[in-house]
Amino acid sequence: MNASDRTPADLLRSALAADPARPLVTFYDDATGERVELSVATFANWVAKTANLLQGDLAAGPGDRLALLLPAHWQTAVWLLACASVGVTAEVGGDPAGADLVVSGPDTLEVARACSGERVALALRPLGGRFPAPPAGFADYAVEVPSQGDRFAPFAPVDPDAAALRVEDVELTAAELVERARADAAAWGLEPGARLLSGLPYDTWEGLSAGLYAPLAAGASVVLCRNLDQLSPEGLTKRIESERVTDTRT
Template sequence: MSSSLAGTVLSHLSSRGGHPALTWYGADGGRLELSGYVVANWITKTTNLLVDEFSADDGTTVAIDLPAHWRTLCWVLSSWHVGAQVVLGPDAAGQSIDIVATSRPELWQRADAEVLAVALPALARRFPDPLPAGVIDAGPAVMGCSDVLGWVPQPVAQQTALTLHDADVTYGELPHWLEARASSALNTAAIAERRVIIVCTATEVTPSLLGTLVGCWLGGAAAIVVEPGAAAAADLSRLTSNEYADQVITLE
């Protein structure tokens, strides 16, 4: 087992096999259920892409310009798996960036970086719009990578794992930092094999979403994430019943 946080999360997801690990309710009204094996496979493939194609390691900065979405979480965990510095969305302004994962490739045409266009619709395999010159379609690039995790560099404790507008979080600090940002309603010691609904109130990936989701997976629970647009239209009591959920957490 990898000693890194992302490696540990990957091991927990893999151990779930065909059992659900992540169910995502999108603002478009769609529902997508992913098993532990499938989520682990996406993280594995994306990690292999970062290492094999871009030689990503602890000296690499990855900007993730994506909304709250299951693919975004895979990109964050894959970047952490290789020890890269993750910069989320707006916090990328003014940063020296090596790799960009974005749903808005037209905004990054002049970036001195490798730009990957990430499709957001459900299980879309290709970006739906014409791409600017030099931009890589992330779908085929990820899917073309091995299902078996190759060599990955180990994160360095002193290196930055996450850059926010007001702080940098190192790899040494990351596990406790995420635990502290998880919802106080999440009892990781008592959620094994439970189903937890996480209601998002922000359209972007927040520290509380990252912390709560990682806490669910490390605690052995399945997460059911509801985007803000979907949350506004959802009948949570009915959703809780339909999903056989044990707990509902609304993120601040």
Template sequence: MTTTLLPAEVLGRMVASDPGRPRLTWYDDGPGPTAGERIELSARVLVNWVSKAANLLQDDAAAGPGTTVGLDLPAHWRSLYWALATWSVGATVVVGDASLGADVLGADVLVTDSPAAAAGHGGDAVLVSLPALARSHPEAAEAPGAVDEARELATHGDLFSPMSDAEPGDVALAAAGVDTAYGDLVVVEQAWGPSPRVALAGGLEQVLHLALAAWAVDGSVVLVRGDRTDLADRFASEAVTVDARESA
């Protein structure tokens, strides 16, 4: 018999299994202000980020079941905790290219790294700084109505308790016209074996699905950005067992 596993339960299981083991490792090999970054989050630290973001969504934006949260972000370690936070409050994550039919910018809450998108959003907006050590967004003044995540997220609580829970049939992920229910979101990849170390890269929708699949079997994720192909040594040092990059 198949048991439905929800994202919040995936997080809880990881903490119960081994709170200190790395669960999300991020490498940025692309151009820009975050080039060269390596970030590593244990289950405990990941849940801390998720709890703070979920408290922000629930307390400041009244997000819950029925709320849509647009993630106007690249596949990035910050995108993962915002998606998990959205699922923790029982809301719907919206991802994808707006030009291809994804209503990201029209979501009830917009989480974006673009000051222009945040300023133009008619509802609640969160302006995200991608660099790991950012203490405020350098262009926050251009979106005065948005929450400056780097400045304000730390003020929210480390523990989260949802006011309402999503039902298995509620929409968890909306991507360019394709909706995935909470009950269908976490799909276990049995071929990966127990506790896999999974390399990921590519579009945000695919990364979200595969990260959940890895974590559901007590695994971990190495998420990379950029066009480098000479990653064999890195993956060996990170003990990667599955290369599930979209372009691999």
């Protein structure tokens, strides 16, 4: 990664320039048996489409706050990078009543209704499937995102010193986030090409770093596992071998 990268969006651009075909996020849901692998290029395309949705249809911009009510999931990782691309502050587990807009999974829709701004819902179904019936008062992400553009350019440059992420009542600027991700990558010994398996939830900095930011900062990739407690020890050993995992955070 480039030393000049100061935002998560910069890190993704550098990863795309270095090797667009390599895996970036491999997602497992051990409650459903789902497995999804996204290359850097595919992940970046999802981020671009989501950022266009966020900036265009949802009219969000720098300084806005988005309550992100989603579990550790590949689509959550996409939203985190989309927010960083636009300059929106992602508040993980944030209060919808105090947010400018909210993005919710299927289990937090009632809580998300407290947001008076734009509301987006994700079904979190395999292959990014839509809701059988759209939740009242929400835009269905799976319906809205496919038609968005494959390239993204922010209306205003993203300020590295502006708030980018809030988790566990700690707020980080984009530059602080990148520095913490780099420090974690160094502390965990992540090298370019490494494969980090994370079973940590996304409601802590450690979970977010292990499940996205540190591998991205290191030129590595993540095997992101949801409901890992439903996998047997033998199954975990087999996954570590088959996915060529070099480090684990569970």
